Amino acid sequence: MLAIIGGSGLTQLSNMEIERREVVRTPYGEPSGALAFGRVCDEPVVFLARHGYGHTIPPHLVNYRANIWALKQAKATGIVSVASVGGIRADLAPGTLIVPNQIIDYTWGRKSTFFEGGDTPVRHIDFTEPYDETLRHRLLAAIAAAGDSAMDGGVYASTQGPRLETAAEIDRLERDGCDIVGMTGMPEAALARELELPYAAIGVVVxxxxxxxxxxxxxxxxxIExxxxxxxxRVRAVLEGLCHV
Structure with a gap:
């Protein structure tokens, strides 16, 4: 069962036949909202709105650990993240879809690991390739099947938020090799890797x-709106296409 985490602009899936909602408790507190279980094109899906269903949770206060733990507990086999991003490169105009393959973390102060000492041995994950390649290619195939196009690959800069960046900060991100900028890519991707959940993202340049x-x-x-x-x-059409690839 695929899990979909919706970001800004995607607090619900209108093309999802919801069968039930479930309030989940985790060792790390409550996730952003109830998990919605249902079907998209007759395929089982679980959906979670990252910022809450009323879009009330800012990026630096999202309980990423609870969200990822809840989806793992729900027996998700992979996670597709949908996120709105800013385009740094000149060719990444508003409306562009991008499936990134790398990420740089500029966030701070967020609970970023499930391994915090105590009785649990520390586990060092390999994060060389932060996004699951198989799931990335499924996303790209679904985009093509929907008659759409997307940039294949790119470096996602994950910033703290909730404010947007200064022009000088974007200049710095460009020098660092970043192509797009958002606020929720980390620690979400790393936490999914810690729980061995394949994870990929589709970025919407807004x-x-x-x-x-x-x-x-x-x-x-x-x-932007x-x-x-x-x-x-378009993203909803892509998510429908995931059922066929």
Missing amino acids: NYAAGRSSSAHGIHFDD LVLQESMV
Whole structure:
């Protein structure tokens, strides 16, 4: 059963036949909301809204450990993350879909591991390739099957939030080799790896990052909302396509 974590703009799956909702308790507290179990194209799926179903949880306060633990406990076999991102590269315009293959973590202060000492031995995970390649290629195949296109690969910069970045910070991220910027990619990806859950992400570019192109002198939030509405229709079609690849 595939798990889908919805980010900004995707607090529910309108194409999902919901069979039940389940409030889950974990050793790490409560996840962002109840897990929704159901089917997309007759395939079993469990869905979780990362920021809560009312989009009330900011990125730095998401209980990532509880979210990932709950999905593992629900017997998910893999996780697809949907996230809105800013485009750093000039060719990553609003509306672009991207399936990243690398990540750089700029967050701080977040609970980022299940291994915190005590009676549990520390486990060092291999994070050379942070996204599961098999699931990445399934996503790319689903995008193609939906008649859409996406950038294959890219470096996701995970920043702290909830504020957006300065133009100078985006310049730094570009020098570091980052292509897109978001706020929720870490520690989510690493926690999934710790629990041996295949994890991949589909990023929806909703704006140029600060200091770039139409965002040269500021971010236009009304424009972001329009891109989100249009792009999430495409994302839902992609998630339906996952059932056939």
